[in-house]
Amino acid sequence: MGRSAFRQIGAERAAEWEEKGHGRRHFFPHRLFQLPKCGPDGYRIAERMCGEQQLDHHWQLLLYADPTLVERFPRALFFDDDLIWHQQHFGRPGQVASATVLIRPDALYSMVHHADLVQRVGRFREHKTQIEKQLGGWPWMLVNGALALAIERGIRTVRTPGARLAMQNTDESRDVQPYLFERVYDRPLAELPGAVRRDEWWEVEVSTAAAAVLMPVPGEEPVHEEKTVCVMHDVERGLGHPADDPELARRADESGDEALAAMLAAEALAGVRATYNVVGTLLEDVRSAVEPHGHALAFHSFDHSDDGDQLHRCREVDYRLKGYRLPQSRRTPETTDTNLAFHNFEWLASSPPALEAETPVLQGRLVRLPVTLDDFDLYTGRQSYDEWEGELLDHVERAPYTTVGLHDCYAHLWLPRYAELLEKLRSRARLRTLDEVSADVLMSAAV
Secondary structure, three states, rough: OOEEEEEEEEEHHHHHHOOOOOOOHHHOEEEEEOOOOOOOOOHHHHHHHHHHOOOOHEEEEEEEEEEHOOOOOHHHHOOOOOOOOOOOOOOOOOOEEEEEEEOOOOOEEEEEOHHHHHHHHHHHHHHHHHHHEEEHOOOHHHHHHHHHHHHHHOEEEEEEEEEEHHOOOOOOOOOOOHHHHEEEEEEEEHHHOOOOEEOOEEEEEEHHHHHHHHOOOOEEEEEOOEEEEEEEEEOOOOHOOOOOOHHHHHHHHHHHHHHHHHHHHHHHHHOOOEEEEEOOOHHHHHHHHHHOOOOOOEEEEOOOOOOHHHHHHHHHHOOOOOEOOOHOOOOOOOHHHHHHHHOOOOOEEEOEEEHHHOOOEEEHHHHHEEEEOOHHHHHHOOHHHHHHHHHHHHHHHOOOOOEEEEEHHHHHHHHHHHHHHHHHHHOOOEOOOOOHHHHHHHHHHHO
16 A cells, blocks of 8 residues: 655744744644545535535545654544544544645635544543643644645635634534634634635635745655455344345344354454444444444445435434445445545445455545455355355455455354454454555555
């Protein structure tokens, strides 16, 4: 997967920031990553604010605190799911802020500015003062980064929403506090030369503002390249065979809890984490058993049918899960790249033909994660267990990436030897979740 590019502003440049007319209290050393993906709610809000429907215009600007700052805080703080609510850290400590960016022929638009670490740190009172003191200038650093990106790409105009427009387009369930939106969306722009209000937008003439921009310098960091195996479970109970094999469906429903407990026990014994793709109607039933072990959760449709509105109904169950696994590896008219982006999905898992990919790849602002083989041939009797395992292990030996899909409804066919299989896989490769692989694909795509 190679290396991840970033732009960096080091601690030694604090005086330079002040010389450009900015307040010292807003400065902190950081790294900026430019990712070719939609930010959280990015597609939805860009469509609403700008009428934008082209996926390839979407970028995400991610701001990470410099490693020297990260070391001052407990590492776990940067991965707490309640604190880092949007989960945009991609497995790396120090993620502070994010902006959805549109790069269009007329201008660069920077929208949906948020910083979970700072804005939600009240949940961790013992760190609140230092986080706000050290990183509270994130709105200024984020705007500086957007302007630097425009300068780098020769873009003449930058537009960002004013506080009122941003509030109008935020989640209606949130308790909107105007002061916070003004601090994020108005104050940094009001201090910039070349920035004027036009209707509900701030518009910045880049050539005029350039003198106030602290340009970051390029850098890069390594991304994992080790041999990887992903074990994923499609948790569907009897929903996969209600009509064609009702007896299997009945047994799968009856034995589902027992099978799940056995899977988790084997993985705990082996010290590995898997990915559980769960049908939305079952998620709340299994979540409490799966999550405490550190496994990744993803959706396997809402009800394992081809009925429309699967994505929307999944998001009514959970808004943050990153992945979507296609039932029976069939891509429906609903599961286009655009619809998946609209509903905040970052990765899609399916067969290589369905994805037109043999290895993990970012395409259409979506990470495609091909499933090498699953256990369907065990169910049909086309392969014995030994034949199936041999094919799997042979692929692991030959290829840098393998994903094996296991259905809970077929667990009786492989579960008796699952612990042994995990040991064989672990001896040949590093076992990782699909969330982890997706994160590395995305970070490798940073430019």
